[in-house]
Amino acid sequence: MSDCISSAESEARLKTRTNLRSKARTKLVAKPITKPITTPIFYASGSPHLGHAYSGFIADTIARFHRLLGEEVVLITGTDENGQKIERTAQAANIDLYDFVTGNSRAFRQLWSDLDLHFDQFIRTTDCDHHKLVTNIWNKLVSSGDIYLGTYKGLYCVECEQFYSHWQLGEGCCPIHHKPVEAVSEPSYLFRLSRYRGKLLEFYQLNPEHIKPSHYQESIIRSLQTETIDDLSISRFNVNWGVPVPGDSEHVVYVWLDALFSYITALEKEGVAEVGLCESGLSEATHVIGKDILQFHCIYWPAFLLAAGLPTAKEIVVHGWWTFGGDKISKSNPATVVKPVDLAKELTVDGLRYGLLRQKPLARDGNFNLSEFKETINSDLSNNLGNLVKRHVTLVNKFYQGSIDCIGHDSLNDSSIALIEESSAAIIQIRAAFSNSDLQLVCHLANKLISSANRYIHLREPWKYGKGNDTENVKETLCIINAVLRTISIIFSPVIPTICKSIRRQLKLSDQNFLWPTSCDLSDVAVEEASTVFERLKSSGGSS
Ligand code: MSP
Helix, strand or coil, X not given: CCCCEXXXXXXXXXXXXXXXXXXXXXXXXXXXXXXXXXXXXXXXXXXXXXXXXXXXXXXXXXXXXXHHCCCEEEEXXXXXXXXXXXXXXXXXXXCCHHHHHXXXXXXXXXXXXXXXXXXXXXXXXXXHHHHHHHHHHHHHXXXXXXXXXXXXEEEEECCCCEEECHHHCECCECCCCCCECEEEEEEEEEECHHHHHHHHHXXXXXXXXXXXXXXHHHHHHHHHHXXXXXXXXXXXXXXXXXXXXXXXXXXXXXXXXXXXXXXXXXHHHHCCCEHXXXXXXXXXXXXXXXXXXXXXXXXXXXXXXXXXXXXXXXXXXXXXXXXXXXXXXXXXXXXXXXXXXXXXXXXXXXXHHHHHHHCCCCCCCEECCXXXXXXXXXXXXXXXXXXXXXXXXXXXXXXXXXXXXXXXXXXXXXXXXHHHHHXXXXXXXXXHHHHCCCHHHHHHHHHHHHHXXXXXXHHHCHHHECCCEXXXXXXXXXXXXXXXXXXXXXXXXXXXXXXXXXXXXXXXXXXXXXXXXXXXXXXXXXXXXXXXXXXXCCCCCCCC
């Protein structure tokens, strides 16, 4: 069985820059307003790739949006370190199992740090507190009569850590990894999943927006209505690396049951959960997941929670895959591996996160193409946004020595009123797009507003100050652009935080405690020296 380690021990070993909040770990402080946002916990079986970074950026962007709404957010990630897949990979590499997972877990922590992603909790499933929680949950499910000992026969994909039915396989191979599955017949503890079909259907009828986008919810409802829902094997007999089944050390707990409950281990560590008292802190949670792990999060997970008498998460946001040369980016296909840190060096972190969120709808697959990324990033961040900021700050410095007193609303010209109204409308539309986790739409709407501001400045030609353009007109133009840029620096900050920080600095605005605005308002203008908010990227020449 795997040796669990205490979190104090593991944190001492892992001196990383991950920003763990020093919160009182007092149990039982139920804080209903805390909003947990989670990434999946990543298999510690190799180095992170672009697909993993994508999950991290999405969760971080959603977290930043909720913080702007004034909510208390807990951002959770971690590594999935138990199970047969890890055991075999470490054995094949001839590395001590614990050293193997520690090294890979460290690589994920380092990735988050390199990508400026600050998680509040990083869970390792080999930690003692997590083992303890899984043991408690197991006992709870035994007492509710949801676990029994039987035998399980099935076709298992070790890569997915999942049993498949014949009809789900293509020529005997798993549909995700295209590798042969293994016939397994072993004593096993089973979870009475079949009991929960009706309850799950009822749950989805009562919560029509639980899974986003909605077509994933429809597909889950269809499979609950039409497919056989068998009891689920939740222990493995011939696997040594995992959480021992309480009272039967010949078995380890199925790695997915173990992994899913890591979300609650994290909340217990944050002091917002107490499983013993049926309070999991999950009811406000957003789980960000890839489409390949839909069934685990949308059938097994709510069924486990219902059985344990715990509330389910608020919503599941599903994203599609990044492919490279048409194939899914994956550790098991080295030709597809795109290293996120190298890319962040080339595109900047904001450039990379913007490209990933802007280049494809969240739920669809998209092929990664470096030159297309660079083209979009240059056009949107350097030309459109960067030029607007530079022009504004330069002109305020040139004609008004860096500051302008606020002008009144009453005398505004029609085109100024139109842009202010468009900005106020964008605040509402972009908020709705964030709430629907439609992050590509957020990018489109923000760009549209920036383009309108650029058109406005072009038409009003403030650079012709004193040369045919009257001073009041120039002052009005710069005050309006300033109001739009202030708005942009807030509402676009969940997507491009560093660039927005730089805009706020140049506009002499505080970088602390700003909240989502309700309208675009005029105010006094003050600027620093102009500097470039986004350096144009050099074209790479290649196509991918
Ligand atoms: N360990 C499980 C999750 C347990 S959560 C309780 C797992 N790990 S994983 O490392 O294989 O995948 C983690 C996440 O990365 C998944 O959401 C998966 O969809 C995502 N991605 C892995 N490859 C991807 C792409 N090529 N593109 C986008 N995301 C992909 O599953």
